Amino acid sequence: MTIEELRKIAETERAAQKKFQHHVCVCIAAGCLSGGAEHVRDALNKEVAESGMRNEVLVKGVGCMGLCSAGPLVTVETAVETAVNTDVQMFASVTPEDAPEIIRSLDTGGATGGDLAAAGLHPCPTNVPFFERQKKIVLENSGKIDPERIEDYIAHDGYVALVTAITEMTPLEVIDRVKSSGLRGRGGAGYPTGLKWSTVAKTGEQQKYVICNADEGDPGAFMDRAVLESDPHRVLEGMAIAAYAVGAQQGFIYVRAEYPLAVKHLKTAIKQAERMGLLGNSISGTRFSFHIDIRLGAGAFVCGEETALIASIEGKRGTPRPRPPFPAESGLWECPTLINNVETFANVAPIVRHGAEWFARIGTEKSKGTKVFALAGRVQNTGLIEVPMGITLREIIYDIGGGVPDGKQYKAVQTGGPSGGCIPAEHLDSPVDYESLARIGSIMGSGGMIVMDETSCMVDVAKYFMEFCMSESCGKCIPCRAGTQQLHGILEKITAGEATPADVALLEELCELVRHTSLCGLGQSAPNPVVTTLKYFREEYDAHVTGDGCPAGTCGCGAGTRACRAETRLGAPGSQTSGEVTL
Amino acid sequence: MQTYVGAPQLPSDDKRWKIVEATARRHGREPHALIETLHTVQECFGYLDENALRFVASVLRVPLSRVYGAATFYHFFTLKPKGRHACVVCTGTACYIKGAPLLLKAIEQRYSIKPGETTPDGELSLLTARCLGSCGLAPAAVMDSAVLGKIAPQDILARIERGIHP
Ligand SMILES: Cc1cc2nc3c(=O)[nH]c(=O)nc-3n(C[C@H](O)[C@H](O)[C@H](O)COP(=O)(O)O)c2cc1C
Ligand code: SF4
Ligand code: FES
Ligand code: FES
Numbered sequence: 001m002t003i004e005e006l007r008k009i010a011e012t013e014r015a016a017q018k019k020f021q022h023h024v025c026v027c028i029a030a031g032c033l034s035g036g037a038e039h040v041r042d043a044l045n046k047e048v049a050e051s052g053m054r055n056e057v058l059v060k061g062v063g064c065m066g067l068c069s070a071g072p073l074v075t076v077e078t079a080v081e082t083a084v085n086t087d088v089q090m091f092a093s094v095t096p097e098d099a100p101e102i103i104r105s106l107d108t109g110g111a112t113g114g115d116l117a118a119a120g121l122h123p124c125p126t127n128v129p130f131f132e133r134q135k136k137i138v139l140e141n142s143g144k145i146d147p148e149r150i151e152d153y154i155a156h157d158g159y160v161a162l163v164t165a166i167t168e169m170t171p172l173e174v175i176d177r178v179k180s181s182g183l184r185g186r187g188g189a190g191y192p193t194g195l196k197w198s199t200v201a202k203t204g205e206q207q208k209y210v211i212c213n214a215d216e217g218d219p220g221a222f223m224d225r226a227v228l229e230s231d232p233h234r235v236l237e238g239m240a241i242a243a244y245a246v247g248a249q250q251g252f253i254y255v256r257a258e259y260p261l262a263v264k265h266l267k268t269a270i271k272q273a274e275r276m277g278l279l280g281n282s283i284s285g286t287r288f289s290f291h292i293d294i295r296l297g298a299g300a301f302v303c304g305e306e307t308a309l310i311a312s313i314e315g316k317r318g319t320p321r322p323r324p325p326f327p328a329e330s331g332l333w334e335c336p337t338l339i340n341n342v343e344t345f346a347n348v349a350p351i352v353r354h355g356a357e358w359f360a361r362i363g364t365e366k367s368k369g370t371k372v373f374a375l376a377g378r379v380q381n382t383g384l385i386e387v388p389m390g391i392t393l394r395e396i397i398y399d400i401g402g403g404v405p406d407g408k409q410y411k412a413v414q415t416g417g418p419s420g421g422c423i424p425a426e427h428l429d430s431p432v433d434y435e436s437l438a439r440i441g442s443i444m445g446s447g448g449m450i451v452m453d454e455t456s457c458m459v460d461v462a463k464y465f466m467e468f469c470m471s472e473s474c475g476k477c478i479p480c481r482a483g484t485q486q487l488h489g490i491l492e493k494i495t496a497g498e499a500t501p502a503d504v505a506l507l508e509e510l511c512e513l514v515r516h517t518s519l520c521g522l523g524q525s526a527p528n529p530v531v532t533t534l535k536y537f538r539e540e541y542d543a544h545v546t547g548d549g550c551p552a553g554t555c556g557c558g559a560g561t562r563a564c565r566a567e568t569r570l571g572a573p574g575s576q577t578s579g580e581v582t583l
Numbered sequence: 584m585q586t587y588v589g590a591p592q593l594p595s596d597d598k599r600w601k602i603v604e605a606t607a608r609r610h611g612r613e614p615h616a617l618i619e620t621l622h623t624v625q626e627c628f629g630y631l632d633e634n635a636l637r638f639v640a641s642v643l644r645v646p647l648s649r650v651y652g653a654a655t656f657y658h659f660f661t662l663k664p665k666g667r668h669a670c671v672v673c674t675g676t677a678c679y680i681k682g683a684p685l686l687l688k689a690i691e692q693r694y695s696i697k698p699g700e701t702t703p704d705g706e707l708s709l710l711t712a713r714c715l716g717s718c719g720l721a722p723a724a725v726m727d728s729a730v731l732g733k734i735a736p737q738d739i740l741a742r743i744e745r746g747i748h749p
Contacts, residue, residue, distance in 0.1 A: 030716040034723070034730030069719030219713035220676030226716075257622065257659050258712065296622055298657030301713075315617035316649075317656040376677035376718035383719050414676065450676045464679055468713075474656075 001277045001284050003163050006154060013155035020058035022106045023077040024048075026094075027143060028061035029229045030222070030261060031068035031383070036095070037061075040072050043096035047103045057106065063230020065143035066131070067092070068383035070124060074102065075143070089116075092124040129399040130381050135362065135388045137370050138346040142230035142384075147265050150272040153233040159278050161352035162237050166244050166288050169352075174245040175201060178348065181356035182368035187213055187304075187341030188419065188446050189521075190367075190434040196338065199328040200246040203336040208248040210239050210290075211332065211339045213309060214255040214262070217301040218417030219468060221448030223372040224342035226384050228255065228262035231346070232269035236292060238345030240279060241352060243290045246338050251292040254309050258299065266294055301418075301472035305520050306331075306339045308474065319474045320520035341446065343372055363389035367433035367444075377414075377450035380405045387432070394428040397451055408453040412536070416445025418465045418472075419525035421532030422458060441532040443525075457552035458537040459544055462530045463491035469526035480523025483514035487530065495555040499545045508534065591642045594634050599627040603635075607642045614645045617653055621660055630661045666701040666708035668746050670739070671725040675714030678722040682736075686722055687711070689736035690743070706747050 017023070026032075026041040041061050048057045065073045070092035077088050091102060101119045116123040136142075145152040153159070165174050179194025200208060212235060216224040228235060239251050255263055270292055273279040281289045295313050302308045303318035310332050312318035331337025347369060351359045363369050367389040373396070376382045380402030387396060393413060397403065404410045412422040421442035423430070430436050434444050452461065470484040490507045493499040511527035511534075518524045534541060543551050593600040606623040610616030620643060624635045631654050640647040654660045672678075672686050687698065690709055694702055701708040717723045720732025724739055726746050731739065 031719050034715075034717045034720065034732060067719075068717070071719070217713075218676075219674070220678075220718060222714060222716040222718060259716070296619065297659075298618055298622070299659035300657050312618065313615070315613075315615035315619075315653070317652050374718060376721060377680045382677070382721075417676065448676065450680060452680055456680055461680075464676070 001159075001163060003160065003167070006159055006163055009151060010155045010157070013151040017058065017155070018079070020056060021079055022053075022057045023075075023079075024057060024059045024102070024106075025062045025065075025075045025077070025143065026059065027063065027065045027071060027073045029064035029068075029226060031064065032071035032073055033261070035072045035093075037072040039096045040074065040094050040099070043099035044074070044102065047099040051103055053103065053106075057103065060146045061148075062144060063142045063147050064139075064226040064384050065090070066134070066139070066384045067124070067381060069381060070122075070383075073124070073143075076102065076106065078106065088126060090124040090126050091116075092122045094122070130385075130402065133391075133395065133400050134386050135370050136386050137350050137359075137362075138227060138234075138343055138372050139230070139384070139386045140350070141234065142226065145231065147230055147232055148268050150233060150269065150276060150278075153231070157353060158233055158349075159237055159273075161349040162240050162244075162278065163284050165241050165352055166286050167284055171201060171245045171247065174241060174352065177356045178245070178351060179356075181351045181359040182363075182366075183344065183347055183351060183359065184367065184434065185341055186343035186347070186371065186446065188416070188443065190444060193340065193344055196328060196340070197242060197245050199326075200248075200336050200338045203329060205336050207250075207333075207335045208246060209332045209335055209337040210243045210246065210248045210251040211309065211313070211337060212239055212251065212253040212342060212345055213304065213306070213339055214253055214259075214342045215297045215304040215309060216256060216259075216342075216446065217304040217472075218446050218448040219301075220376060220450055221374045221417060221446060223374050223384065223447040225256075225259050225262050226374075227342050227346050227372070228259070229265055232262075232265045233273065234346045234349060235266075235342055236269055236273055236279065238348035239292060240283070240290050241348050242338060242340065242345065244288050246336075248338065249289055249291065251290060252295050252313055252332075253292060254295045254297055254303070254313060256299070257296040263294060263296070270294070300474070301468070302474045302520070302522050305522060308520070309339070310337065317474075319476045320522075322519060343447070364431065364433045366435055371432065371444065371447060373447045373449045375401055375449050375451070378404050378408065378453040378456075379451040389433045390431045392429050392431055393423065396432065396449070397428070401451065404451065404453050408455065410451070411454055411456060412452045412458065412461075414442075414450040414452065414461070414529075415448065416443035416528070417448045418468050419443060419521065419528055420445045420448075421528050422452070422461065422536065423532070424536040426536075441535060442528070455552055455554065457495070457550050457554040458533040458540045459491065459495055459550075460552075460554050462533045463488065463495055465529040466491055466526065469522060473522065473526075477517075477519040477523065479514050479517040480519070480526065483510060483518070483523070484526055486510055487514065487527065491530070494541065494544045495550070497544060497547070497549065497555070501542075501545055504534075504541055504545060591638075594638050600638065602627055603638070604642060607639075612643055614643050614649075617643055617645060617650065618657070621650075621654060621657075625660055630664045632662070663701070664705075666705050668706060668727055668743075669708045669710055669725075670743055670746075671710045671712050671715075672698075672739075673713075673715045673717075673721070673723045673725075674711045675718065675721075677714070677718035681721040683722045685736050686724060686734070686739050689740055693740055694743075707743065 044059045074091045074094045183193040184190040303312045308318040308320045327337040372386045466488045470488045475481045640650045698711045
């Protein structure tokens with residue numbers, strides 16, 4: 001495949017799509033799919049056929065459009081000859097029954113939002129902060145292209161970067177470009193990507209591997225899943241460029257078995273890329289060959305840690321090992337191995353295509369580019385967003401997210417999942433970049449962002465994450481295996497209203513111990529949710545241990561009298577939830 | 584490197600064993616195919632029983648202890664058969680904040696089973712998942728294969744009843 005051949009495919013595809021006056025895109029990524037998006041697509045297809053508009057209307061299934069909570073989402077785009085921009089109308093909460101009205105609205109062209117609402121549809125404005133405050137690089141094709149067609153990806157400049165890199169650039173030039181772009185790993189730790197690549201490239205070994213970490217383990221985050229479901233070729237292209245740069249011939253994508261749709265789209269994408277000669281032997285007629293295989297994870301959070309992930313690909317129990325040696329020197333089957341996150345790879349093709357300076361202009365001094373977040377919890381607009389680094393938490397939660405609903409009071413935002421922390425209102429104006437989030441005790445993490453209001457008890461939240469770490473601890477080292485159990489036990493005691501101030505002191509001491517003596521990142525960061533909630537919400541801990549009860553009213557008994565507590569534990573009538581659950 | 588001599592002894596003439604064997608063969612019957620092979624067993628049979636573990640050990644020529652070790656380490660694998668119906672409650676952070684514990688409590692009280700357990704009549708298994716990717720619809724659950732978003736405790740009980748006794 002040469003660059004000319006690629007251009008030709010792109011032009012043919014664009015011309016084929018242009019023949020249709022109207023483009024109707026249905027989001028068929030996981031969120032909308034669970035709302036019945038497939039039936040919506042079928043109904044739209046049927047309607048188009050029945051109204052004899054097959055030559056004018058293209059109905060296609062696309063990836064996540066971002067506003068998942070309003071799904072199933074459908075966009076309608078009509079090419080307007082005279083205007084520079086095309087006209088896009090988005091519909092929310094679409095049902096199969098809406099199909100006739102949507103197709104009818106195509107003919108009327110200039111229908112206003114009011115007209116559409118009168119027809120029973122839910123028009124969703126796209127000129128609102130939720131869409132306008134975002135900056136899309138990783139998600140630029142998400143919600144626009146059909147993830148199961150390589151031609152659609154190529155029509156959006158896909159694989160230009162790969163072919164350019166291997167035919168016109170040396171591996172060193174590729175690495176230099178990634179280095180000077182300032183791209184840092186999006187898997188959590190933020191290690192400079194170019195630096196990691198050059199370490200792997202410098203090893204003299206013959207056999208090297210590239211691994212894409214798609215084991216997204218943060219419970220409440222789905223960024224990588226959305227990228228894989230919506231635009232799988234972007235990840236393959238990034239991996240292939242990386243392989244060329246570091247000199248690897250074989251790649252693996254380690255993806256969660258719980259993501260069947262992502263696996264399906266990846267498998268299709270690999271087959272298509274191989275058929276076009278964009279993966280496989282002698283890519284673009286050069287001496288560069290690269291194959292990608294998929295390995296399924298099996299539901300162990302610790303396998304997101306790079307050395308555990310490698311053990312898992314080798315068919316073993318996924319337990320971490322001490323580093324050094326780092327995988328860059330000795331990884332899969334003791335060969336030099338480059339491991340990057342899905343989103344890291346997804347940034348590579350645009351950087352090669354547009355240049356390092358373009359990327360480096362976005363973001364802050366030390367954190368370049370954008371970050372994808374899964375915004376969820378007690379916030380009006382939940383879904384998938386991509387924002388420039390340096391944006392403040394307040395802008396994300398109040399402008400993009402639309403604030404806390406139901407007239408409730410904001411309490412905290414949790415970033416970084418079980419390894420991160422809870423950030424209180426006083427730090428809402430903190431910019432979102434690696435250093436700033438670390439300064440206030442949390443981490444950037446892989447992109448989970450969960451907003452909590454006054455109804456969440458911070459001790460309970462800390463207990464939730466500790467329970468997670470406890471059950472996910474691989475058991476290899478004692479501080480983490482036994483420490484998370486002890487920490488969880490103390491938190492249980494506190495939420496049950498049975499703890500004393502001495503327990504809180506013990507909790508703090510144990511946090512320090514587990515953090516400093518655990519073998520891998522799981523244990524080292526497991527105390528983070530406890531430490532940040534102790535730092536910012538100490539009064540909630542105090543209330544639980546001094547007999548004032550749980551301020552949020554979530555931990556068993558709000559009043560905190562001993563009799564009431566006993567009743568709650570026995571699940572007797574009068575406990576907080578029994579009224580709701582007995583039918 | 585050892586080469587495999589002869590066809591492996593299949594535990595029975597159930598065709599599914601052939602599918603399992605094919606997975607192992609695709610990976611050259613190397614020990615590193617262990618997890619992929621266990622995935623195939625679970626896909627075919629729904630769970631991993633002793634027979635299956637022994638078979639996988641013999642096909643890949645790894646000690647049974649290592650097969651058992653992997654099968655018990657990874658949460659995705661189950662050594663017990665599931666019930667005829669399965670209800671998966673998401674306990675990811677977004678769902679937890681929005682009331683997943685109440686869903687679990689309701690189901691636990693009604694059917695006297697805890698997550699990971701199956702009712703004695705084999706009708707219903709209660710499972711939990713860490714994020715179904717539908718956080719926008721929290722709290723979320725899956726009954727058999729239908730995803731239920733923004734679901735309340737009463738509604739999930741009603742939905743389970745309908746699933747078990749259609
Ligand atoms: C307990 C634990 C879980 C992790 N989970 C993930 C994960 O789900 N996805 C991921 O990309 N990185 C995860 N990481 C980080 C990886 O070890 C590794 O740093 C990362 O994949 C490197 O890629 P990057 O440089 O592109 O960020 C995890 C680390 C630890 C300690
Ligand atoms: S810190 Fe925890 S997860 Fe990591 S190696 Fe030790 S026991 Fe295993
Ligand atoms: S899944 Fe449809 S908008 Fe996110
Ligand atoms: S946390 Fe439940 S679907 Fe994501």
